[in-house]
Amino acid sequence: MSKELSRADGFLIVYDISRRSSFVFAKTIICSLREANVRMCRRDTEAGLFLIGNKQDLCHMREVPQEEAQKVALEHRCHYYELSAAEQCQEVNDMFTTIVRNIILQNKIKDKRRPSGSMAKLISNVFGKRRKSV
Numbered sequence: 240m241s242k243e244l245s246r247a248d249g250f251l252i253v254y255d256i257s258r259r260s261s262f263v264f265a266k267t268i269i270c271s272l273r274e275a276n277v278r279m280c281r282r283d284t285e286a287g288l289f290l291i292g293n294k295q296d297l298c299h300m301r302e303v304p305q306e307e308a309q310k311v312a313l314e315h316r317c318h319y320y321e322l323s324a325a326e327q328c329q330e331v332n333d334m335f336t337t338i339v340r341n342i343i344l345q346n347k348i349k350d351k352r353r354p355s356g357s358m359a360k361l362i363s364n365v366f367g368k369r370r371k372s373v
């Protein structure tokens with residue numbers, strides 16, 4: 240995984256519910272992101288993954304059952320949404336708001352877990368801020 244990708248707070252992986260090949264590709268991406276987390280021992284600080292089934296308006300041509308996508312999402316600790324970007328503008332907005340809120344919350348939790356933050360606070364409490372010598 241590149242440095243830029245490893246710093247990401249979250250990933251939105253969008254597939255087309257009427258094209259199974261796009262779902263298969265989405266699964267490949269999810270697996271490689273989670274494998275990278277394991278390789279880097281980042282289970283505690285892993286990025287949020289959001290699996291999104293788009294083109295819900297084409298459900299009469301559906302090739303990916305919702306239950307199957309939900310199962311994959313559950314297996315890989317992803318949040319799951321299904322919507323139509325073309326017809327559900329408000330749902331898309333709400334989804335982005337939820338995703339951003341979720342990432343902010345996760346970052347707060349990660350910050351609390353990070354020992355270096357509290358160690359830095361402890362050092363600054365003990366020694367105070369360095370003053371310039373006169």
Ligand SMILES: Nc1nc2c(ncn2[C@@H]2O[C@H](COP(=O)(O)OP(=O)(O)OP(=O)(O)O)[C@@H](O)[C@H]2O)c(=O)[nH]1
Pocket residue numbers: 293294295296297322323324325326
């Ligand atoms: N019916 C329907 N079509 C959609 C929806 N969202 C996007 N599309 C159409 O899907 C096509 C691809 O959309 P893009 O925005 O180009 O998405 P992309 O991920 O770049 O897609 P690719 O070009 O296939 O890689 C366009 O013709 C869009 O109009 C949707 O919710 N419903």
